[in-house]
Amino acid sequence: MSRLATTLCGIPLKNPVIAASGTFGYGLEFASLLDLNKLGGLCTKGLSREPIAGNPAPRLWEAEAGMMNSVGLQNVGVRAFVADKLPKLRHYRVPVFANVFGYAADDYAEVVRVLEDAEGIAGYELNVSCPNVKQGGIFFSSDPACLADLVTSVRRIAKRPLMVKLSPNVAKIEPLAQAAADAGADALSLVNTFLSLAIDAKTRRPRLGNGFGGLSGPAVKPIALRLVYEASRAVAIPVIGLGGIANGTDAAEFLIAGAQAVQVGTATFWDPRAPVRIARQLDRFVRDQRLQSVRQLIGTLQLKQGIH
Numbered sequence: 001m002s003r004l005a006t007t008l009c010g011i012p013l014k015n016p017v018i019a020a021s022g023t024f025g026y027g028l029e030f031a032s033l034l035d036l037n038k039l040g041g042l043c044t045k046g047l048s049r050e051p052i053a054g055n056p057a058p059r060l061w062e063a064e065a066g067m068m069n070s071v072g073l074q075n076v077g078v079r080a081f082v083a084d085k086l087p088k089l090r091h092y093r094v095p096v097f098a099n100v101f102g103y104a105a106d107d108y109a110e111v112v113r114v115l116e117d118a119e120g121i122a123g124y125e126l127n128v129s130c131p132n133v134k135q136g137g138i139f140f141s142s143d144p145a146c147l148a149d150l151v152t153s154v155r156r157i158a159k160r161p162l163m164v165k166l167s168p169n170v171a172k173i174e175p176l177a178q179a180a181a182d183a184g185a186d187a188l189s190l191v192n193t194f195l196s197l198a199i200d201a202k203t204r205r206p207r208l209g210n211g212f213g214g215l216s217g218p219a220v221k222p223i224a225l226r227l228v229y230e231a232s233r234a235v236a237i238p239v240i241g242l243g244g245i246a247n248g249t250d251a252a253e254f255l256i257a258g259a260q261a262v263q264v265g266t267a268t269f270w271d272p273r274a275p276v277r278i279a280r281q282l283d284r285f286v287r288d289q290r291l292q293s294v295r296q297l298i299g300t301l302q303l304k305q306g307i308h
């Protein structure tokens with residue numbers, strides 16, 4: 001599959017298809033279902049300072065053409081990840097991106113400090129879709145100054161490549177993309193889930209235990225493509241695109257919009273092998289387009305005029 005070989009922030013990838021955070025556990029859960037060595041990379045479930053039990057059930061709801069979740073960032077905590085999961089992940093030749101979150105810049109910094117001492121991590125992905133408790137609950141992902149402070153404090157600690165995962169729940173993505181890049185991010189990934197609400201009309205209650213949830217899957221793809229296009233034009237650092245990718249053509253569309261790599265999330269719920277299948281389909285697409293390298297697709301959207 002050499003047509004698919006690429007690099008991201010200096011990290012060689014066999015292909016540009018990465019398993020997305022929160023939909024692929026810690027990777028190990030999928031080792032009996034697919035060959036982890038065939039992935040372009042994998043993002044772990046979000047890791048926090050201390051273990052988190054997550055939100056009340058139900059946590060998943062199948063929406064029209066998509067899925068809603070309110071898992072609530074359940075995870076084993078960074079120390080248990082380093083002690084129990086990472087040693088097993090090191091048996092595979094797959095770049096591991098540790099997804100990190102917290103409720104204050106100190107939390108993020110502490111998680112990254114613990115990960116810095118561990119072997120077997122290719123880079124970090126900061127999930128910034130959390131409320132900043134120290135600043136009255138403003139979301140890191142919606143305030144450029146707040147985001148810049150966070151990225152600056154993690155950048156001081158992180159020696160490995162630092163990816164910042166942006167939320168789509170903003171009026172304009174460019175100021176956030178630029179704030180993260182100026183503060184030292186090596187790459188951006190987008191999008192995270194869309195804030196949403198499903199209602200049971202008979203009981204007049206929310207379908208999810210936590211009330212609101214995050215929408216993902218095919219329903220969000222056109223919005224995600226627009227955001228990836230806008231972000232990739234606003235910054236010079238690489239953008240990784242995701243949101244509703246379910247087949248190789250979807251992946252190609254994100255590359256054409258300007259992404260240098262893609263991630264696959266919700267599709268893994270109905271096809272656990274989706275990331276590997278999508279890489280194979282993308283390889284066929286590249287071959288059928290008579291291209292030597294998948295990189296030749298990146299940022300090639302044809303526009304008669306600019307998009308307004």
Ligand SMILES: Cc1cc2nc3c(=O)[nH]c(=O)nc-3n(C[C@H](O)[C@H](O)[C@H](O)COP(=O)(O)O)c2cc1C
Binds near residue numbers: 020165215220243
């Ligand atoms: C069940 C579930 C859990 C998720 N957990 C995380 C997480 O821990 N950290 C994170 O950055 N994104 C998380 N996400 C967001 C996904 O990584 C991805 O950004 C989003 O679902 C859009 O991509 P998709 O449409 O391919 O799923 C989660 C998504 C789902 C569906």
